[in-house]
Amino acid sequence: MASKKLSTLFLQGFVLLVLFFGLIQIIVSSQGLFMALELVGLLFLLLLSVAGFLHYKKASLLSLVFLLYIFNLVAIWYFYGSLYVILLLASLFGFLISLPKKKPASKSRVVPYGDEPHSQVFEPLPPAKEAVVKPAESETKFTPGKYVASKRSNVYHEPKCDWAKKIQKDRQLWFADRKEALNKGYKKHGCVQ
Ligand SMILES: [Zn+2]
Incomplete structure (x- = not known):
């Protein structure tokens, strides 16, 4: 230049x-x-x-x-x-x-100034919305689940099972019913009746 x-x-x-x-x-x-x-x-x-x-x-x-x-x-x-x-x-x-x-x-001086307010106003908003929505979504995903398994195992539990309580939140995999767990290749633990 x-x-x-x-x-x-x-x-x-x-x-x-x-x-x-x-x-x-x-x-x-x-x-x-x-x-x-x-x-x-x-x-x-x-x-x-x-x-x-x-x-x-x-x-x-x-x-x-x-x-x-x-x-x-x-x-x-x-x-x-x-x-x-x-x-x-x-x-x-x-x-x-x-x-x-x-x-x-x-x-070129006018254009960046014209663009910046837009990007400053609109860009930070979607991440903020996502940040708010994501936890809510992940909560609603977990709650209907009746049974839980660790992503690292092939055994699923009742949520009240001591083993289930030891599964870290980010490794939890929830199933609505036994059928879903079975279909995904999971076997029931002794806690599941
Ligand atoms: Zn169990």
């Missing part, structure tokens, strides 16, 4: 350099009031460009410089009838590459 920004900044600097020399060529070949106006404009753009490069992370001064170049070239075209196509295209190009750098940044 940083290198990409630097390369676009370098590209903008190059385009600005081309534009400066182009504008200097225009000024040199011109005369009178136009020359004076363009010189003042060039100095202004030069200062703005320096400021733009110094604060390229914050302000979009460089795109303003390119925009002023476009206006200047269009004005020259309009008032003096000379169209500098390459310079106009260069300033348009410079303007375009100086713009997208700002727009995606502001968009």
Whole structure:
């Protein structure tokens, strides 16, 4: 990202350099009031460009410089009838590459902030619900069971049997009746009548 920004900044600097020399060529070949106006404009753009490069992370001064170049070239075209196509295209190009750098940044800033409240509001809720529901479900699963076995054995018991009471809760396997226990391959303990 940083290198990409630097390369676009370098590209903008190059385009600005081309534009400066182009504008200097225009000024040199011109005369009178136009020359004076363009010189003042060039100095202004030069200062703005320096400021733009110094604060390229914050302000979009460089795109303003390119925009002023476009206006200047269009004005020259309009008032003096000379169209500098390459310079106009260069300033348009410079303007375009100086713009997208700002727009995606502001968009990517907006999107995460827009998403975060949602994820913060909605994501913690389902786990909280599950945490509440799960114990209730596991309790209702256990209570209808009439007989209990350990998952590690093949013998089932009456819940009141001393052996049944020794089975740890996470190893308990409950059956509704003898048939279910038998079907699952469990044999009855002596406690089962
Ligand atoms: Zn038993």
